Amino acid sequence: MLVDISHERQQQLLRQRNLFAMTSAGLGIALIIATSLAVTREREIVLLPTIPRQLTVSSAGVEADYLELVTRDAALVLLNRSPEGLDYWMAEILKLADPASYGRLKADLVAIVDEQRGSDVTQAFVIRSMTVDPKALTSDVTGTLKTFVGAQVIASDERRFRFRWTYRGLRLALAGFSQLPTQDSSKEAR
Template sequence: MDLDLAHGNAQRVLRQRNALAVAALALGLLLAGTFVVAQRRDREIVLVPTLRTPVTLSSVAVSPEYLEMVTRDVAAVALNRSPESLTWWMNSILELTDERARGQVKKDLMKIVAEQQGSQITQFFTPDMLQVDPAHLQSDVGGTVHTVVASKEVTNAHRTFRFTWSYNGVSLKLVGFGMVAKADPAK
């Protein structure tokens, strides 16, 4: 009788073990399937709508709305500077710059800092045009550049600036920016 009871208990434990093994295998396959599906899906992040429209980022491509909003904010930082804020100005731009382009951008910004350090020259920008090209990761900002020495405005000229971007995953980073030269109508 003890042998029959021991055999019955062993059979019950074996059935439980087999059921647990099947459940573990099914959960493992489900987990592997979930990872495969997650890797094939495009990532999207919903940003808090702090501007006029909600923005959704996708790993596939940058949206025109997001490129426009980032360009507007970066242009405000990059095109407005004073001698008192040059270090902050340069560091703010470098934080937004792509790692691969940071050396060249820093070199260009250091030239401006060296020219303006200790002077009374302030520059501010009043934009009147913004165009974005998400396919080529470029955006153009046009407006009037005002140059003020001490408290007197010495120049104001309409200029267009081009910002070039890199987009990796859901990260939009500045590659470079500069003034767009106007085409000579005589040519």
Template sequence: MLAEISHGRSQSLLKQRNMLAVFALALISIVLMLVLALSTKDREMVLQPVLSRPLTLSSAGISPEYFELVTRDTAVMVLNRTPSGLDYWMEQVLKVVHPSAYGRVKNALTKIVAEQKGSDVAQAFAMTRMTVDPKRLVSEVTGTVTTYVGTKIIASDVRTFRFRWSYSGLSLSLVEFGELVADHAGAAS
């Protein structure tokens, strides 16, 4: 009789253990599905710049409005410089550079800093036109670059600059920038 009671109790505990194991596996499966769903979902971040409308960033792609604002601010930062602020200028430009291009860009900026440090040469940029292509992550700005020595203007030319970008996750980084130079046929190279 005790053996039958013991056997019945063992069977009851075995059923409870098996139900608990099935329940635990179901919970683990649900958690894994939730983690997978959250990791593949496009992320979005609402930005509140000083503008008339809020902007959003999405891991699905970059909005043309945000791309235009970043290009505008970067172009103004990169193309305006004074001898007294060269170190700060270089530091700020390098903050937006993609890690894969960091060394190359820093080398180019270091040469500019070395050439202009201690001089009276300053550069100002007045943007007149901008085009952005969020799909190719390329933007171009055109404007007047004015070079000063002291307070005297020594050059003032209309130039076009191209910026190439990298967009990963929610991060937009500068990969390359430079002046587009028109060849003899009038096309930009």
């Protein structure tokens, strides 16, 4: 009687061992296939003609180079405007907006559009320097802001702007921007 129970128990353990071996072999084959597919898969790199080097995006944080390039493009779109392209101008800036800041940014931009629509005032900005802080997700842009009425330059001032960003997942988004006092005017104020 004990021999029969022992034999049946051994047969059950043998079936479990064989099932485990088959499962392990199947998983091993699946791992080999997945590895070979990963190794032979083509890499995709997004090439933009305005970026002089290859950049990577990581969920760990924003690289300084990436923040600088995005800030450069955002500053040029935001600070160069004319009455003819105000609707496009506002739509392009809002595409960069962080969802949490979208309403506030849109209200600020609508105020600018309402003020400038129907006028002959055009604004052009030339970047002179930029500093970025990837940890604080801020960037400061300094340059010359020229204001034109028709073809006549009516103002040419040194200005400094701060851009605030958010980074969620893999998306860098504009949270806000403001004008800062220039370093020259802060020296004069002392």
